[in-house]
Amino acid sequence: MLALLGVLGLVAGRYVRTLAGAFAPDPADHRAEARAALRALVRTVPVPAWPPLPEVVTAVVTVLVAWRAGLPYVYAAVAGTALAFVDWRTSRLPDVITLPSYPILVLTLLPTGELPRALLGGLALAAAYGVLWFVRPADLGLGDVKLAGLIGLACGALGWQAWAVAALGGQFLGALYAVVLLATRRATRATQFPFGPFMLLGALAGLCLGG
Numbered sequence: 001m002l003a004l005l006g007v008l009g010l011v012a013g014r015y016v017r018t019l020a021g022a023f024a025p026d027p028a029d030h031r032a033e034a035r036a037a038l039r040a041l042v043r044t045v046p047v048p049a050w051p052p053l054p055e056v057v058t059a060v061v062t063v064l065v066a067w068r069a070g071l072p073y074v075y076a077a078v079a080g081t082a083l084a085f086v087d088w089r090t091s092r093l094p095d096v097i098t099l100p101s102y103p104i105l106v107l108t109l110l111p112t113g114e115l116p117r118a119l120l121g122g123l124a125l126a127a128a129y130g131v132l133w134f135v136r137p138a139d140l141g142l143g144d145v146k147l148a149g150l151i152g153l154a155c156g157a158l159g160w161q162a163w164a165v166a167a168l169g170g171q172f173l174g175a176l177y178a179v180v181l182l183a184t185r186r187a188t189r190a191t192q193f194p195f196g197p198f199m200l201l202g203a204l205a206g207l208c209l210g211g
Helices: 002-022 030-043 053-068 071-090 095-112 115-135 142-158 160-183 196-210
Strands: none
Touching: 002 030, 002 053, 002 071, 030 095, 053 071, 053 196, 071 095, 071 142, 071 196, 095 115, 095 142, 115 142, 115 160, 142 160, 142 196, 160 196
């Protein structure tokens, strides 16, 4: 089963590659961009390209999450990988990916029997990030708040320990990256960088440890 999921992860990674290249840092028309991204997905041939970084990363994350957390979390693994690649490239978390992921994730989590706790976890983490966004909107985007809700949903279904690892892990990894940039003089205190990938790494740790 894990080997099959690895192959499917490679195929899904080809679509992750398409999404990563379909969005721009500052598009003139978000709706037109979203339509173009969907058309690009439809036209994508599911064969890994070279170098196969998105494909391999998607496959590894999918297998890890399925092994440690279970099959209901496979969609979260693929969608999270796509969002990480898009955010790293564009410093954006497009609504066309995050918003539909809410009902999809709720449906995939139904078999766990932990949907009430998942919903509470999503609400709690989104609220926490919403407060951070309100306090320092220049450092945190609304896309991060929406992503936090998804992370809280997925990790909350596994338990509060997984939720706490995801919530604190993202903050720790983002802060560690900022310290490294400052120590190597590759950035200043005013330098901005995408925070979503670090939130998603924290979520990966929560899913793997919680599972």
